[in-house]
Amino acid sequence: MEIQTALREINEAAARRPEGVVFAPIVMEGALEAGALAKVAPYLKARGCASVGLVADANTWAAAGERLAESLREAGIAHAVVRVKPDGQGDVIADERTIVQVLLETPKEARAILAVGSGTIHDVVRFVCAQTDRAFVSVPTAASVDGFTSVGAPIITGGFKQTVPAIAPEAIFADLDVLAAAPRRMTAAGFGDMLGKFTSLADWRFSAEQAGEPFCPLAYELTEQALTRCLEAVDEIASGSARGVEVLMEALLLSGWSMLLVGHSRPASGGEHHLSHHWEMAYLKEGRRQLLHGAKVGVAAVMLAKLYRERLAGAYPAVFGDLPDAERLRTWLRQAGGPSDPGDIGLTEALIGESLREAYLLRDRYTGLKHLALNA
Numbered sequence: 001m002e003i004q005t006a007l008r009e010i011n012e013a014a015a016r017r018p019e020g021v022v023f024a025p026i027v028m029e030g031a032l033e034a035g036a037l038a039k040v041a042p043y044l045k046a047r048g049c050a051s052v053g054l055v056a057d058a059n060t061w062a063a064a065g066e067r068l069a070e071s072l073r074e075a076g077i078a079h080a081v082v083r084v085k086p087d088g089q090g091d092v093i094a095d096e097r098t099i100v101q102v103l104l105e106t107p108k109e110a111r112a113i114l115a116v117g118s119g120t121i122h123d124v125v126r127f128v129c130a131q132t133d134r135a136f137v138s139v140p141t142a143a144s145v146d147g148f149t150s151v152g153a154p155i156i157t158g159g160f161k162q163t164v165p166a167i168a169p170e171a172i173f174a175d176l177d178v179l180a181a182a183p184r185r186m187t188a189a190g191f192g193d194m195l196g197k198f199t200s201l202a203d204w205r206f207s208a209e210q211a212g213e214p215f216c217p218l219a220y221e222l223t224e225q226a227l228t229r230c231l232e233a234v235d236e237i238a239s240g241s242a243r244g245v246e247v248l249m250e251a252l253l254l255s256g257w258s259m260l261l262v263g264h265s266r267p268a269s270g271g272e273h274h275l276s277h278h279w280e281m282a283y284l285k286e287g288r289r290q291l292l293h294g295a296k297v298g299v300a301a302v303m304l305a306k307l308y309r310e311r312l313a314g315a316y317p318a319v320f321g322d323l324p325d326a327e328r329l330r331t332w333l334r335q336a337g338g339p340s341d342p343g344d345i346g347l348t349e350a351l352i353g354e355s356l357r358e359a360y361l362l363r364d365r366y367t368g369l370k371h372l373a374l375n376a
Helices: 005-017 036-047 058-074 096-105 121-132 176-180 183-197 197-211 218-234 235-240 242-264 269-285 293-311 326-336 349-362 368-374
Strands: 029-033 053-058 077-082 114-116 135-140 153-157 160-165 171-175
Touching: 005 029, 005 218, 005 242, 029 036, 029 242, 036 058, 036 114, 036 135, 036 171, 036 176, 053 058, 053 096, 053 121, 058 077, 058 114, 077 096, 096 121, 114 121, 121 135, 121 153, 153 269, 160 235, 160 269, 171 176, 171 242, 176 242, 183 197, 183 218, 183 235, 183 293, 183 326, 197 218, 197 269, 197 293, 197 368, 218 235, 218 242, 235 242, 235 269, 235 326, 269 293, 269 349, 269 368, 293 326, 293 368, 349 368
Parallel strands: 029 171, 053 077, 053 114, 114 135, 135 171
Antiparallel strands: 153 160
16 A cells, blocks of 8 residues: 555545544654654654654564664754653553653654554654654554554553643554564454454444444545455464565555544544443553553454344344354464453453443443443
């Protein structure tokens, strides 16, 4: 996929069908191709960025950060490397401590910050850039999440996760060689995040019909298209082939752009994300190791698809009647090498029950999850 071509088509479609669109046109540079890492320094030079920050963790530094830093040095671009530190459990968290570290270690003269990593590092950098009026450049190291191009930053503050307004990247450089070399569990997490669109899209239609929440047909269709592309290439994605990773990353970008169109995460985040966030906060409180976002979302989508088919499809067949059955979702997740059941990610029955009752409180959105909790 050529990014500029894809965005031109999306922007033209938004001009023809503006219902629910608030942020068109989307302006974003970059590349999705093998060797895209080599294009970052020339882009920064052309933009006049003489000094930048580069944010990575130990893993993403090895995956792409070190090579990127060397290319910046060769191009004569001053760069300060911020190696974000894990917490006591060994996890890098998008919380106050990490945000302050990036703020303190990024020189004042840096006019752009490069996020070299996956979802957590991107959330920290997009928030810091929004607060300090710096350019945000995305350098994904795994096809693990659809939030690379989104505008919201899910941040943990005081142990509570909330999505706060931030900024989208002005450019994204997704190197297929880097993405294909990522651990299989990272790619499986991206696939799990995409399978969560089954329930997020159903929840969005449900909220529009039952609560009159804003709805954008174009954003809905873009997310649906991204999901369909993944399902058509599930064998390639599961094999970890270059083509499979490319299709998955294209889908993740499309999903992110659908969120940009409407200025919020509604096209790609429903009850399954509320469950995921609830579990994440519970694990933080308990001092347990964190799980990949997409891994949690995939498991949550299986649970919700089963609940929605059993308890809502009869009353709302147009919304929930076409959801795949839970076993089909499990099969896809297992094929990709990701978790598919609560036990796979260490969920207890008590936490599952608690989340089904309370997770809807995290966001003021009407979903099937909220409907079931309120009518239990």
